[in-house]
Amino acid sequence: MASRPKATILDIAREAGVSKSTVSLVLQGSGLIRPETALKVRKAIEDVGYVYNRGAANLRKAHSNVIGMVINDLTNPFFAEMAVGMERVFQSAGIVPFIANTAENPVRQEEVLKSLMEQGVAGLIVSPARGTTPGAFRRIEMAGLPIVFTMRRLPESRIPVIAPDNHRGAWLATAHLIGKGHRRLAFFGGSSDLVVYHERLGGFREACEGLGIAKRDTLVVEGETSRKGGIACLETALAMAEPPTAALCFNDAVAFGVMLALRKRGLEPGADFAVVGFDDVIEAQHYMPALTSVAVDSAGLGERAAHVMLKMIQSRTTRAEDHIGAVNLVVRDSCGPDRRAGMGDAA
Amino acid sequence: MASRPKATILDIAREAGVSKSTVSLVLQGSGLIRPETALKVRKAIEDVGYVYNRGAANLRKAHSNVIGMVINDLTNPFFAEMAVGMERVFQSAGIVPFIANTAENPVRQEEVLKSLMEQGVAGLIVSPARGTTPGAFRRIEMAGLPIVFTMRRLPESRIPVIAPDNHRGAWLATAHLIGKGHRRLAFFGGSSDLVVYHERLGGFREACEGLGIAKRDTLVVEGETSRKGGIACLETALAMAEPPTAALCFNDAVAFGVMLALRKRGLEPGADFAVVGFDDVIEAQHYMPALTSVAVDSAGLGERAAHVMLKMIQSRTTRAEDHIGAVNLVVRDSCGPDRRAGMGDAA
DNA sequence: TTGATTTGTTGGAACGTTCCATTTAATAGC
């Protein structure tokens, strides 16, 4: 029960009959040590049940092999996919990502960032929580710690961002709806304190304008970026005098909510009301009807972010280029049968 | 660009005109320091952009405020929910959970555990990867580090487990199917190298036996615990001479796959073939048809695990009681309309 | 043989904290 005092490098040295320096060298896989000596040491390590103290080590060499990954909503499968993409590239670089969830809470985020920094991470990949204040990352920048944002950017920040082409994605989706003959369009979900929101809404607006939809035939309903939010948005929209017949949703979760609410009202998603999602999470293709959505290649973005981070660490810089990932509209069944059958506007 | 050398406690001491010990005391929120002095120190900390070095601190006091959470599949929303539950309780205890994903890969798991230990975590909550060898946690036990398993247990291990009542859950679900009049039943997905698998399969078997289903009218198909696995299971089953008419699936992902495959064959889940899932992830209620599933209260299990861990850390023990969480069958539409309408066997 | 080089190994200082024992300053009791 009472765990005896932890073994240190000195205990191993004694056990193996060498000096602590030799043990240290073995631990680092130095080629300077005679193979038989190394073997002896490794055996001692095994026997004693030694565990390396990275904290102590970092005290001297000051660069760790862990990077922090701060995510605003672990529950959204989209982020889980992205995390998996990152892990792939980090693993092969011998660095270990620790994930922390902020649950969209800036205070929690502050704590988590602090903790990660204290732990001595080599870098930070962050998808900032909603309502993050502009100054929230000042400390980190001051410390010269490499940091990149994914998915979301902060209003006026010089921190590099890896994100999909939100504007274009929204434009494509909106054009698709208009091409289907819809004339009264809505944009559902999200809130204006997110830069992404403005990007997506911007694409929506531009498509409407460019393709001849009057501003007054256009409805924007802010809301939570969840199923619940989607349900609320639809209720609001259908309560209008001249309700829209189609909606571009801030993300897939909102779209699922909208479809759910439609069903509950006896309306058939696709036939009675067209809906497009954003992100194209795996579930999208499995829903009934399958959801037309803007695919953003989450795993790819994750990999990209990881690569950028690796570069920054290597070149010990804190700057990097933004990276805007290609998007593409995946047409499925949630916008009704294609009236212009065969024209196929999927990319 | 070139970040100047990190500030230490001594830099702050100089800046504030006090000794390093005083700074240390302030950092720990000791009441021994005169408020004005503390203020001066705190100001210096802010000015200099100091970041606390927890590694150095742990060198002396040897108990950190981080615990590691090792999860076998972050992509499964079930685990994300559980993680969220844990975070809730840890947050209020001032301890920070770092999550690491093993992607069901024992080698990866080994690395991740090693890394976490080296980092000096105070404890470990693990959902072991499939194929974990019995000895995988020996090192950790030797080190006297508190560890608890969630969801999965290892064959002969004395490590405490927090998990749902798999046997009973499977029994309930199977009884439900039999009650619906099904006489040829299948158990889909999962693999026999998992203890959970045997627990759930055991519940299935016991219900069949107890409720008069002959063993030869029973089909067991192992498979991946994913949508893909579910699809494969159904294909296999329908290729049999006398295929089953209902299936209990290892988890919801498998069930979703089965429903998908049914559709693809022109069969209607619920009407033509009954399916029950396990875990009751949020998606279950949103599918068409909504999936009947065994609810396990993932967030609750997460909270429970976190509490147990907290206790273990406080009482510096490495033992704890297992905890088997209550389950309950949530009846929805994936098993067809209830022929005995009104009897309602949902809990 | 001597000195130079190579191959393995080693002691000691340093890293940034905590904590104990101690000192200094302020206050109280008489």
Add this chain to the structure above:
DNA sequence: GCTATTAAATGGAACGTTCCAACAAATCAA
């Protein structure tokens, strides 16, 4: 004015590692 007590601040050793400079033993060149 003196000691006793309390409050506030401090110096130094310790924690477990790395890394440099140094050393010992073996090999080589002459």
